[in-house]
Amino acid sequence: MTDSRPVLTMTGISKSFPGVRALHNVDFRLFPSEVHALMGENGAGKSTLIKVLTGVYGIDEGSVTLDGEQVAFNGPMQAAAAGVSTVYQEVNLCPNLSVAENIFIGREPRRFGAVRWGEVRRRARQLLARLDLDIDVTAPVASFSLAVQQMVAIARAIDVQARVLILDEPTSSLDAGEVAQLFRIMRQLRDEGIAILFVTHFLDQVYGIADRITVLRNGTLVGEYPTAELPQLALVEKMIGKELDVLEGIEEQPRPELAAIERGTPFVQVSKLGRRGAVAPFSLTIHAGEVVGLAGLLGSGRTEVARLLFGADRADRGEIEVNGTRTGLRNPVQAIDHGIGFCSENRRTEGIIADLSVRENMILAMQAARGWLRPIPRRRQDELVDRYIKALSIRPANPEMPVRNLSGGNQQKVLLARWLITEPRLLILDEPTRGIDIGAKAEIQKLVVQLSDGGMAVLFISAELEEVLRLSHKIAVMRDRELVAHLDNDDTVDADLVMQTIASGTAREEANR
Amino acid sequence: MSDAGNRFRPLLGHRLFWPVAVLVAMLAANTIYRPGFLAIEVNNGHLYGTPIDILRLSAPLILVGLGMTLVISTGGIDLSVGSLCAISGAIACLYISRAPDQNNLVTVLTALAMALGVALVLGAWNGVLVSVIGIQPIIATLILMVAGRGLAQLIAEGQIITINSGPYRAIGLGHLLTLPLAIFIALAAALLVAAFTRRTALGMIVESVGGNREASRLAGIRSGRIVFLVYVVSAACAAIAGFMMTANVSSADGNNTGLWVELDAILAVVIGGTSLAGGRFYLSGTIVGALIIQTLTTTVYAMNISPQTALLFKAVVVIAVCLIQAPAFRAKFRRRRRGTPPPTPSAPQPQKEQVTA
Ligand SMILES: Nc1ncnc2c1ncn2[C@@H]1O[C@H](COP(=O)(O)OP(=O)(O)OP(=O)(O)O)[C@@H](O)[C@H]1O
Ligand SMILES: [Mg+2]
Numbered sequence: 001m002t003d004s005r006p007v008l009t010m011t012g013i014s015k016s017f018p019g020v021r022a023l024h025n026v027d028f029r030l031f032p033s034e035v036h037a038l039m040g041e042n043g044a045g046k047s048t049l050i051k052v053l054t055g056v057y058g059i060d061e062g063s064v065t066l067d068g069e070q071v072a073f074n075g076p077m078q079a080a081a082a083g084v085s086t087v088y089q090e091v092n093l094c095p096n097l098s099v100a101e102n103i104f105i106g107r108e109p110r111r112f113g114a115v116r117w118g119e120v121r122r123r124a125r126q127l128l129a130r131l132d133l134d135i136d137v138t139a140p141v142a143s144f145s146l147a148v149q150q151m152v153a154i155a156r157a158i159d160v161q162a163r164v165l166i167l168d169e170p171t172s173s174l175d176a177g178e179v180a181q182l183f184r185i186m187r188q189l190r191d192e193g194i195a196i197l198f199v200t201h202f203l204d205q206v207y208g209i210a211d212r213i214t215v216l217r218n219g220t221l222v223g224e225y226p227t228a229e230l231p232q233l234a235l236v237e238k239m240i241g242k243e244l245d246v247l248e249g250i251e252e253q254p255r256p257e258l259a260a261i262e263r264g265t266p267f268v269q270v271s272k273l274g275r276r277g278a279v280a281p282f283s284l285t286i287h288a289g290e291v292v293g294l295a296g297l298l299g300s301g302r303t304e305v306a307r308l309l310f311g312a313d314r315a316d317r318g319e320i321e322v323n324g325t326r327t328g329l330r331n332p333v334q335a336i337d338h339g340i341g342f343c344s345e346n347r348r349t350e351g352i353i354a355d356l357s358v359r360e361n362m363i364l365a366m367q368a369a370r371g372w373l374r375p376i377p378r379r380r381q382d383e384l385v386d387r388y389i390k391a392l393s394i395r396p397a398n399p400e401m402p403v404r405n406l407s408g409g410n411q412q413k414v415l416l417a418r419w420l421i422t423e424p425r426l427l428i429l430d431e432p433t434r435g436i437d438i439g440a441k442a443e444i445q446k447l448v449v450q451l452s453d454g455g456m457a458v459l460f461i462s463a464e465l466e467e468v469l470r471l472s473h474k475i476a477v478m479r480d481r482e483l484v485a486h487l488d489n490d491d492t493v494d495a496d497l498v499m500q501t502i503a504s505g506t507a508r509e510e511a512n513r
Numbered sequence: 514m515s516d517a518g519n520r521f522r523p524l525l526g527h528r529l530f531w532p533v534a535v536l537v538a539m540l541a542a543n544t545i546y547r548p549g550f551l552a553i554e555v556n557n558g559h560l561y562g563t564p565i566d567i568l569r570l571s572a573p574l575i576l577v578g579l580g581m582t583l584v585i586s587t588g589g590i591d592l593s594v595g596s597l598c599a600i601s602g603a604i605a606c607l608y609i610s611r612a613p614d615q616n617n618l619v620t621v622l623t624a625l626a627m628a629l630g631v632a633l634v635l636g637a638w639n640g641v642l643v644s645v646i647g648i649q650p651i652i653a654t655l656i657l658m659v660a661g662r663g664l665a666q667l668i669a670e671g672q673i674i675t676i677n678s679g680p681y682r683a684i685g686l687g688h689l690l691t692l693p694l695a696i697f698i699a700l701a702a703a704l705l706v707a708a709f710t711r712r713t714a715l716g717m718i719v720e721s722v723g724g725n726r727e728a729s730r731l732a733g734i735r736s737g738r739i740v741f742l743v744y745v746v747s748a749a750c751a752a753i754a755g756f757m758m759t760a761n762v763s764s765a766d767g768n769n770t771g772l773w774v775e776l777d778a779i780l781a782v783v784i785g786g787t788s789l790a791g792g793r794f795y796l797s798g799t800i801v802g803a804l805i806i807q808t809l810t811t812t813v814y815a816m817n818i819s820p821q822t823a824l825l826f827k828a829v830v831v832i833a834v835c836l837i838q839a840p841a842f843r844a845k846f847r848r849r850r851r852g853t854p855p856p857t858p859s860a861p862q863p864q865k866e867q868v869t870a
């Protein structure tokens with residue numbers, strides 16, 4: 001595969017932002033008919049490399065050639081016209097346009113100048129069918145989960161007649177099924193001669209699909225390797241620049257015995273809580289110090305359960321008891337008053353305030369709970385913020401940096417810090433490790449274990465079943481917007497069993513209670 | 514980059530740099546055109562001169578701009594401020610004109626309190642429309658912009674109310690420590706709003722709501738209350754501005770008091786660097802913006818430019834200021850200057866190559 005000429009080469013690329021050197025003298029090549037993984041920790045410069053390539057940012061130094069000709073795109077549109085089609089890390093669709101409109105925006109099929117809407121819808125449906133997705137293409141994009149939105153963005157990108165396809169963390173919120181489907185299409189496109197640049201933090205995905213790997217660290221090139229010649233361990237070491245030890249330890253961490261936790265009144269007990277059109281009535285009990293995992297496929301209603309428990313959406317039936325007293329959780333303010341925190345999966349639209357600094361984003365929930373008349377003293381703010389920047393190794397470690405300038409993974413950590421600062425009694429984590437590199441992911445998982453040891457209850461949602469299994473004491477299984485089973489996460493429970501439960505929609509008798 | 518270039522970079526990067534530069538440039542141009550422009554003289558223990566006039570006349574705009582800044586920061590807009598100026602002016606003048614002794618301080622204070630109270634109620638009306646009922650701010654405040662003029666007419670019974678009240682006139686024309694009182698009122702309001710937003714967490718929370726309303730709600734912020742509050746503050750600022758405007762001429766005219774001030778205020782806010790999309794706000798920027806607009810108006814009068822061309826002239830300057838501040842425009846300018854070749858995407862070449870995967 002190396003004897004052809006690269007379709008794309010980037011030579012000596014440097015890019016600095018005020019106070020941050022994001023890329024320094026980076027070389028990169030992409031060959032036709034290959035899937036090339038771009039790897040690196042959060043903030044290594046992966047997204048920046050992609051953005052300077054497609055002209056979102058100007059290049060400080062270096063050059064880009066496409067098919068041997070020097071190019072300098074002035075933006076994604078021009079790049080796409082030249083055959084470079086990109087899915088950016090942060091899904092950027094127009095939330096109030098329909099799925100079909102989003103897919104064809106800017107290149108609608110026309111006849112005599114008029115858009116052929118019927119054709120738009122038909123082709124959108126076709127395209128999504130290729131991704132195994134059967135949704136109403138006339139519904140606004142905002143009405144779908146993040147995972148579906150991600151699929152729509154991918155559909156849009158693969159429909160363009162491209163020679164280079166760039167996918168920046170396309171799988172960060174997808175389940176195994178969608179990932180498999182995406183990979184099938186990626187292989188198909190690769191065999192048609194398309195060069196694919198793929199960014200992910202999932203090592204198994206890299207080894208499942210990539211032909212070649214380029215590693216970045218701190219904005220510099222570490223090297224380019226054929227996948228077969230770079231064992232997983234070596235890859236991780238190249239990424240983090242040292243021998244790894246962070247990944248160990250999480251398995252050995254003893255989880256507190258379930259029996260010990262279950263005594264005492266539950267922190268939250270809901271019965272028959274539901275919301276029409278979102279999730280069927282479900283019952284769930286969470287004790288202090290307990291980690292409850294939510295497992296299920298795309299669209300199974302995991303996020304909806306989380307939102308009801310936080311009052312982000314209003315339940316239209318059922319009861320909630322917090323600490324043994326009945327309450328209604330009608331809005332987030334009430335939930336927060338009860339000591340509940342919720343880290344949304346959708347960090348761009350429901351999480352970060354892009355304009356505000358890292359510090360302000362972190363203290364926001366705590367400040368909101370105190371009310372605006374009682375500002376948190378600046379000294380205390382700095383203390384808290386410094387502590388969490390260190391604990392979650394947020395980079396760059398500059399509290400006054402606008403959060404929008406942080407890399408995706410680092411933004412996710414800021415969001416997590418916002419809730420940790422409030423010291424909630426129940427923390428609802430919806431995909432907290434989305435887009436987070438392996439080192440930090442292990443740190444966060446350790447943190448969850450630590451927090452639950454300290455008495456915090458956690459509701460943990462992740463598309464990664466492994467992660468749910470590793471952390472949870474109990475697992476609630478969702479299917480088709482219904483909670484179908486409660487499993488005690490003991491030795492008998494493994495990924496296969498959970499998948500079976502999801503598939504069959506019922507649990508073994510003894511686990512069902 | 515030369516040494517000097519590096520030294521000036523932080524200055525150039527400061528968000529107030531361009532607005533202040535424009536202001537200075539305008540003052541300089543005026544001085545060249547009319548050397549006596551910057552002259553200030555002492556008369557009767559009071560300072561007089563064009564710069565003082567500019568400060569005094571920009572006071573109402575600064576007031577309206579302060580409220581507008583907060584409203585815009587939440588992602589909203591308040592078109593009703595002009596009408597609110599007219600209403601509050603009319604109420605105050607009406608009350609004073611009916612009083613037996615127009616020079617009685619208590620009478621004047623009562624009039625101000627009454628007018629301010631009505632303005633607060635109207636501001637609350639705007640706030641409810643936007644935050645509780647959820648009407649788009651531009652539409653919600655358009656209602657009062659239009660209806661408010663009628664209301665002001667109704668209060669004045671279609672007349673121009675003329676008063677002869679020393680204490681009231683002082684709001685617009687009085688002096689304190691050699692300077693016009695209006696300047697102090699505007700300054701006090703600015704300091705008050707600044708303390709109100711930056712000494713508490715209100716400023717950050719307003720910016721948070723404007724930056725991302727849903728994310729703010731999920732962080733536990735009662736966005737509705739905050740949005741409500743900024744419309745009330747905006748109305749209060751407009752009311753005080755209305756007092757100044759009517760005090761300047763000792764009369765209230767429902768049709769003309771504060772006419773188009775909402776547009777000038779929005780301009781001042783934008784020139785000051787606050788984005789119409791909401792988020793970060795800059796009170797000091799708004800003040801500089803208001804001074805720019807008032808200087809522009811004064812310049813136009815001083816240069817005897819005909820009213821028709823005056824508006825055009827104003828528009829050109831405003832466009833220039835906005836362009837200079839737009840990062841995209843500046844980036845383009847800089848790229849051009851450095852001589853980067855214009856981007857040339859290569860035409861797709863149909864090229865078959867044997868590929869061994
Ligand atoms: N617009 C910007 N302004 C300032 N700094 C930026 C900007 N965009 C990116 N950076 C900085 O550049 C560095 C590289 O960021 P980049 O987004 O490329 O990381 P990444 O490798 O994609 O990380 P992740 O895995 O978290 O997505 C980071 O330190 C980031 O803070
Ligand atoms: Mg990235």
